[in-house]
Amino acid sequence: MVSLLKANQVDKVKLFNSDTSVLRALANSDIEVMNNVVRFRLSGTNIRYVAVGDEPFKEGYNDTYSASIYPALKNIQNALHNADIQDQVKATVPMSFDVLLNAGLPSQAIFKEGIAPVVTQIAAFLAQNGCPFTININPFLTVYSNRSYVVDDAFFDREASPVADGTYVYHNVFDISYDSVVIALSNLGYSNLSIIVGAIGWPTDGGINANSSNAQRFNQGFLDHLASGTPRQPNTVINFYMLSLIDEDLKDISLGGFERHWGLFQYDGKPKYSLSFSSNNEEKITGAVGVEYLAQQWCIFDSSIVDTSTLPDSVQYACNNADCTALGYGSSCNTYLNASGNASYAFNAYFQRQNQDVGACSFNGLGRIVSENPSNGSCEFAIQLAYGSSGSSSIKKQISMVLLVLMLVVVAF
Numbered sequence: 001m002v003s004l005l006k007a008n009q010v011d012k013v014k015l016f017n018s019d020t021s022v023l024r025a026l027a028n029s030d031i032e033v034m035n036n037v038v039r040f041r042l043s044g045t046n047i048r049y050v051a052v053g054d055e056p057f058k059e060g061y062n063d064t065y066s067a068s069i070y071p072a073l074k075n076i077q078n079a080l081h082n083a084d085i086q087d088q089v090k091a092t093v094p095m096s097f098d099v100l101l102n103a104g105l106p107s108q109a110i111f112k113e114g115i116a117p118v119v120t121q122i123a124a125f126l127a128q129n130g131c132p133f134t135i136n137i138n139p140f141l142t143v144y145s146n147r148s149y150v151v152d153d154a155f156f157d158r159e160a161s162p163v164a165d166g167t168y169v170y171h172n173v174f175d176i177s178y179d180s181v182v183i184a185l186s187n188l189g190y191s192n193l194s195i196i197v198g199a200i201g202w203p204t205d206g207g208i209n210a211n212s213s214n215a216q217r218f219n220q221g222f223l224d225h226l227a228s229g230t231p232r233q234p235n236t237v238i239n240f241y242m243l244s245l246i247d248e249d250l251k252d253i254s255l256g257g258f259e260r261h262w263g264l265f266q267y268d269g270k271p272k273y274s275l276s277f278s279s280n281n282e283e284k285i286t287g288a289v290g291v292e293y294l295a296q297q298w299c300i301f302d303s304s305i306v307d308t309s310t311l312p313d314s315v316q317y318a319c320n321n322a323d324c325t326a327l328g329y330g331s332s333c334n335t336y337l338n339a340s341g342n343a344s345y346a347f348n349a350y351f352q353r354q355n356q357d358v359g360a361c362s363f364n365g366l367g368r369i370v371s372e373n374p375s376n377g378s379c380e381f382a383i384q385l386a387y388g389s390s391g392s393s394s395i396k397k398q399i400s401m402v403l404l405v406l407m408l409v410v411v412a413f
Contacts, residue, residue: 055096094198109180136199139173156221168231201243206257208330216273257325292386299351299361300344314363322349333379352384
């Protein structure tokens with residue numbers, strides 16, 4: 001995984017749910033790390049930021065963490081001071097964009113009344129200690145949840161339907177969102193507080209508009225757009241973490257199946273689409289090398305079986321223990337498979353998750369192992385990565401952890 005990062009000139013990463021082996025892999029690599037508070041000290045690892053929580057004020061948490069996050073932030077930063085590394089490592093609180101009241105225009109942006117006092121405390125503490133304000137800005141989620149937008153509003157190559165905010169004119173959701181954060185912080189008295197976009201990206205599967213074509217259009221458009229800044233911040237340096245390096249097949253999908261498909265790379269380290277981090281768009285991202293797979297075999301539903309009374313329960317069991325989000329409405333397999341194909345996809349997902357154990361293709365006699373690839377169109381029946389090869393094992397270890405990649409920082413001139 002480190003070689004994949006270096007091959008694509010990625011020098012900063014943000015980790016959640018990381019274990020010691022992951023940090024050791026990053027040690028002495030010169031890759032800068034934002035890590036959670038569990039393990040922010042490991043010899044040789046270039047820890048730059050410590051993330052205190054992750055979106056603690058998100059609406060779904062119902063203020064569970066509102067009272068504790070500020071004391072936790074102070075404790076972490078004080079620990080950094082006590083260790084005399086406060087100049088090298090900074091604490092920050094990654095926030096969800098819904099901390100802002102949805103006003104639609106940046107000039108009207110304020111933090112929600114219920115959390116404004118604690119956000120003010122946090123902003124003051126961050127400013128006092130030279131720490132950044134981190135907030136996740138994700139236009140995909142904005143257009144997904146806000147009916148006042150259409151999906152094209154998220155992209156950077158569309159000039160239609162501009163939004164005027166006084167003398168400022170906006171053509172995309174990101175600029176509106178970023179400048180809204182700037183104004184909201186300014187209204188608190190912290191106009192000079194540095195901002196990090198904690199997560200931005202576009203999913204490639206698991207829902208309507210979540211596909212590789214849109215992901216390439218958005219991510220490349222975003223990277224190219226950074227040089228122009230935003231209407232209110234035309235010459236600012238925008239620091240950001242792109243969501244994400246690879247897909248996360250264990251991520252919670254209560255918001256939508258797309259939550260497991262933010263990766264720039266497939267589970268095996270292959271790029272999902274062409275993308276360039278360079279200003280001239282000539283250097284494209286490259287895939288992992290040395291990746292090995294298990295045998296070329298798949299588990300499918302045996303359509304010759306007459307008694308299929310246990311099929312629904314078998315499919316449910318498979319999907320409860322593997323990832324079937326590609327079968328959802330608007331997803332990559334939705335239009336390519338019939339009922340038998342859906343069952344086969346579920347069976348194979350579970351079979352591969354169990355490392356092709358023969359018993360994992362039983363399903364009460366409904367499954368059978370085949371050597372002919374049942375993939376259809378954009379619906380791919382995956383094969384599990386093999387343990388043992390250095391490339392495969394390092395990627396496999398991190399498939400179910402959140403890994404956000406800081407691609408580059410662009411200065412607009």
